Amino acid sequence: MLGLAGILVMCGAPAAPQLLPLEPGILAPRVAPPQAAIPEYAAHMTRVQESLKQEVPIVMLNEGLDGAQRTAQDLALHDPRVRAKLRATSGEPLRNEVFDVRPARQSDITDETAACRSGRCLRVEIYHYADNSATVAMVDVDTRTVVAVADLPQMQPDIPKNLEQAAIEIAISAPEVEQALGRKPSAEQATMAEMKTSLNNTRCERSQHLCVAPTFLVGEKALWAIVDLTDGVLVGVQWTNLGASQTPKITEKTIQDSAIMAQLCDQVPSIDRDGWKLSYMLTSSDGLRVADVRFRDQLVLHSAKLVDWHVSYSGKQAFGYSDAVGCPLFSTAAVPAYQPPSISDLRDGKGVIGFAIDQEFRHPGWPQPCSYNYHSRYEFYQDGRFRVVAASWGRGCGNDGTYRPVMRIDLAGDQNHAAAWDDASWKPWSTEQWALQTDTTAYNADGYLFRILDGAGRGYFVAPGHGQYTPPPKNDHAYIYVTRHHPEEGDADMITIGPCCNTNEQQGPEKFIGASPEAIDGAHLVLWYTPQLKNSDTPGQEACWADSRVTASGVYTPKVWACEAGPMFVPVGSGQ
Template sequence: MFRQLYFLLIFSILFISVACQSNADETAVSTSGAEMPTISINEAPILITPLSRAEMEQRIPALAERAAQFTAVLASDQPVLLLSADELADAEAQLAQQLAVQSEQFRAEMFHPETGEPLRNEIMNARPTLPADLTDKTQVCQNSRCYRVEMYNYPFDLAVVGIVDVDNQVILDVMRQSNTQPDISARLTELAIQIAINAPEVQAELGLQPDADAATMPNAKTSLNGSRCERSRHLCVAPTFLVDGRALFAIVDLTDERVVGARWTTLGDSGVPQGMLVTERTLQNAYVMENYCEKVNSLSRNGWELDYVLTLSDGLMVSNARYQGKLALNSAKLVDWHVSYSERDGFGYSDAIGCPEFSPASIIAFNAPFTEDILDESGNEIGFTLIQDFLSEGWPRPCYYRYQQRYEFYEDGRFRIVGGNLGRGCGTDASYRPVLRIDIAASGDGQQDSFAEWDGSDWIDWETEQWQLQTEDTPYTNEGYQYRITSPDNVGYFIEPGQGQFSNERGDSAFMYVTRRDPDLDEGESDMITIGACCNQDYQQGPEKFINPAESITDEDLILWYVAHLQNDDTVGSEYCWADMTVENGDLAVQIWPCYFGPMFIPIQ
């Protein structure tokens, strides 16, 4: 408690002193003599687009040097980056560091506890002990020269603190503290500043590239606010730039060595920032809510025009999708993930995906939607994918989830509505049944469509609302089509379900439901609550409730419901719908074996 109060006191004094400097000058941002531009303060949170590692190292040579240093220590029998003699106060501090890293207690934390692989560790501090450092085990330090040595284990977010008696050259006590970060070294403080001032978004917000001495509180860790950075336990700090009574916080992730977000806050009369605590999590949530949940965005490329918005519980919804000006898709969304952990006992979850705030969704959007190019085998661009990730905090640990939506649009008029499970879940026997709702527009306005299935030799029209299960015996056309949806003049789309032909897929085994859209009823057009039980093995997945009684669907406005069946697998060499942690270059890295599903829609020529 004393240490926390001590830090808060120092924190307040530093901020007040900074505020006094800010009041003395027109701005606290220095620019090497450059004229300070007029700044338009952006009240919204700013998410940062990561630069490539090569570009980061070009801007910040210290990053390349640091990478080389870690490569060397990870190849040694002592995988820890030490403080140099220049960084330590005296010879006793150097001795304390050596005694600590050679001790069994410190060495035990330098390697993976199960595999023995070396991990990325760094000594953050080696300083004389203070009275508040001493316990019953270290009372000898009242009469002996003792040092406190702090090591950080990056992969496990672990602080190891040792009290070393340098007079007697013994380790008196070692404390292992999980989910805790020690105070960072002067070396890392300088690195955090360099990362912050070289971020293009930070420069854009300030209107210039600030000098290194413009950053205040560069070693104040966001984790002191009880927050997480990068939605996992990373070592994060917040260099802050003061401008005209405002403070721009730049959240720097020192585990990944990048800026992850920034936000302006207002300084109170004392100079202490008021309002919310700034973390990457709150930055992302506020940014996503304001820009993708509270407003509809539009996208135009590769012959397509469409709108998209994040819903509270139905994931990312695409609407008004037009190909070369003609309406192809009224809307599409993923309304539920049904997760069962026992085919026999029938227990599990019904997961919703959606916005990060004020939402019933249990798996929330943790970043903004983004696009990727679709390339053919020759590397030519043939379309694009609109992607949204959803995550439960704690993934990829057991009983946490990560899902993904992907909307693929091709220059030839094809489109595919895709969902994905990126592991990990609560067991190795999980069955996932995600529910897609697709409001197709085969006739251009979608008001007079008809639906048919292939029986092996001909197309058979469906006259009333119904469902069908894709099985091993399902017939397909030579092209792999199972269904078609057409207008009265036979314009429309063939529908190709997943049979294992797409990347990272083993086949959909999907239920297809076709229902008539009733303009007087809301049968899923607005944000839906969870439909269907989590663990039914049959057709009772939720959409069947809209087929009672079955109505005519000939020349009607049709809604397609597509419910795939995905089974996870943790068998080594055959993983599917799975995620795990592995050691790469001394760090824990997430390895993902995703499983995707979804129908492709091919224009009828």
């Protein structure tokens, strides 16, 4: 999910009657196009074949690198921890590729990479096609040291520009795309080509290939061309309805917001009010992160952040996007920030009861179809409560979408005890596990579902959304995971943690539970929260939706029907 330079919308001219009879979910025969039609991909595969003959079998990133980036890449590829991933255990070379080399941000630095606070570190991201995994190396180019190497199974870094162009070539050369559109499209008419995707019951889903989705907008419809970059073929095409829109079309806009970079991506502001002290910053791809959160000088959270947005469409033939949110430049955020977060009072009928930090992330064309607007909000109350919230303001690439934001909440304390309400009492969780909140979930008398205490009996009740808030939905329908803390499982910025379109618990955090869950009683715990938000453009029932309206001044202004979800944490008194 590369930072978008903008969204180019080129709406074609096929009449609606040509589009309506088309059935969704047309799978292609997976035949490779002629090489003459896909020169970028053909050249890329030549480089892949050449790399497999080398001592270090990997396609290096060459274009656009400065001296420091080249040094970092070279040092990373000579590190034995990285080299161990480049060949099979039997010695055969595997297909590997460097996808990105970029300066490390403050949000990338953990205790393990503390040396980077005083050094000049770069982050080298490598994708391993053979097992669909990634390696991230943090390299100090001044000391010529590889500070840390992290192996990330079943994760995909964001693709470089040449692969984005290759995906577009494959899409526009496919007869299925031409047939669906009624004409052969040009490369300029493709948007969203850098966003990774999957299509259920295809190799993208079963074999975990690297797939992306160039998208073509035609009137009130969008044609998705799902491209498998592992095999170099079109997987299939699918139409979605965008819903009627009054939004005027725009041209490409470049995101160049240096103020955001200077104020929030390269610095760590702090807040001290209403009994709370905390720091916050924009990360490269994990949204607005709050850290070192204290209430009345008692540490409450090590950090909290919004790791991913998973957006799926079309029910059983689920397909969609995995979106990252974050800094506008030198990041992997597909949906970037445009301005600093707003800090506002929380009020009830009697006055101020706390404050909220709200950060907006949006595509430059929003609320145009196939543009997204997300919010990350943290609410802090004078009585010690706090809430972590993810909100969608639409509009998206269809009117049948489900949004699943993945929130990571790193709880303070290394002697914590978790328990879930089982309709009669608090049942301790002794090992890592997950639960699904449903319409029939039972809560205690105060509406709480979980309780997390330290050894002294202090801690928090956890109340998922189940009708106590005004914006939809009435129920978060959240997947809630509790895992034992490990620094490599999210202390630094995370790449895409899970596929876009799973409708079960496989949203990403389950990877950190695995087949052998660890003991968590009396441990440092992380709570992952993934609600499910359904969009709608039905008049009177709009949710997670946006459109444009003409003002009295004769200009367009967005009309928003937001949806939001997130747990409230309520303090437990000592001994309760």
